[in-house]
Amino acid sequence: MINMKQTPPDQAEMKNYLEVKLKGGRPNKALESFLDNDRKVLVFNILWEDRTYDGGDKYYILDYFLSDGKIEVKEINTQNSGRFPFPMLLKKQRLAKTPILTHCPGMSLKTEDYYGPSDLFCGNKITIYGRECLIYDCDEFTHNWYNQNMGMQQRPVKLAKARPNVTY
Secondary structure (H helix, E strand, O other), rough: OOOOOOHHHHHHHHHHHHHHOOOOOOOOOOHHHHHOOOOOOEEEEEEEOOOOOOEEEEEEEEEEEEOOOEEEEEEEEEOOOOOOOOOEEEEEEEEEOOOOOOOOOOOOOOOOEOOOOOOOOOEEEEEEOOOOEEEEOOHOOOOHHHHHHHHOOOOOOOOOOOOOOEEE
16 A cells, blocks of 8 residues: 555545645546536436325326436326325436445445446336336437437337327
8 A cells, every 4th residue: 555656546535525624726627528528318208006005107207417417217107196295306416226325425436336227128128216217208308319329219108098188
């Protein structure tokens, strides 16, 4: 460790914090992605088949923000459904495929694998904190984006029941 010139991983976070606190800058690695993809959002329709006692089929809209790789999941509320209109299943954040749960956040040296555009396509199932959701459709911009950038077609999945009308 004496001859090591690289900062150990457990001290790197503290070193970055002290540099910023002392008004030292660090390069913004996400600036190029932000400038290229600002306000570009991939929109998917997802279905969670809740198998609990008072469950049922619950429909959501998944937004994937291309600028920073974050995901938000909004519930599609229907009038007179008898359910409390809970607006968000997941606030805007990066979604880990298998979350690493620790007692002290920031202390884990394991790296998490996050969902990206290559994981989100119609017919695929994603896990949102223990809820297995099926991606069954996407909007026109998302269809075109996957054709141009990934070279793949998004084919909607036919559901047994029709999706309810959206009310905001």
